[in-house]
Amino acid sequence: MTTPFMRAYTELLVATCHRRGAMAIGGMAAFIPNRRDPEVTEAALAKVREDKLREAADGFDGTWVAHPDLVGVATEGLRRGARTRSNQLERTREDVDVHPEDLLHLKAYLPGRRQRGRAPDQTSPSVIQYLESWLRGTGAAAIANLMEDAATSEISRAQIWQWCHHHTR
Amino acid sequence: MTDGREVTPELVRRIADEEIAALRSSMGEEAFRGSHLLDARSLFERVAWNGRSSEFLTLPAYTTLS
DSSP, X not given: OOSXXXXXXXXXXXXXXXXXXXXXXXXXXXXXXXXXXXXXXXXXXXXXXXXXXXXXXXXXXXXXXXXXXXXXXXXHHHHHHTTTOSOOTTOXXXXXXXXXXXXXXXXXGSTTOOOSSOOHHHXXXXXXXXXXXXXXXXXXXXXXXXXXXHHHHHHHHHXXXXXXXXXXX | OTTSOOOOHHHHHHHHHHHHXXXXXXXXXXXXXXXXXXXXXXXXXXXXXXXXXXXXXXXHHHHHHO
């Protein structure tokens, strides 16, 4: 969420919502707790806490979680960041200066260069398992301690398609 | 790839085959036959590298459902 174009969209979202008096709702961190694995749970809570603090600092009024066990940490993060006010509508974020080109700052995706991060041998299994789950009628599935939904698989398969068509290493 | 190899359809197909084989042996033959993994595998092939990219992953998936 901190890459430049993602950053540009979250800033613009808060500014646009608040200019119109609408609540700005943050996104979903995909990390989920695992009741049988305390280490996974702890790491997920830490990541979600950090994400919600960032959202609160940016001016978001509410947020979205992938698992009921995350409601506590998300509420805490937002309360702390928003200093106990129930919303941050008064923060109109007039400092935000985002232009269309900032939303399309995608130089990292030029042909032949793969962005740091997951490679096809890491993304393909999740997409296949997600599609299997989708075909069984379950549209959100916990795979490798991450909550996967159609959006995640959509991004992964588009990346694989682009890597294949642009001779990426 | 993490090891520097170029990403090709053949390579992704091999990764998918390996993944299916691994899931098949870990879940057992009966559970595998009861799953939708083979349909998922062929859908993956259609959306991840074949021809023109389809607009949404779920569009070809709906045709598999019916």
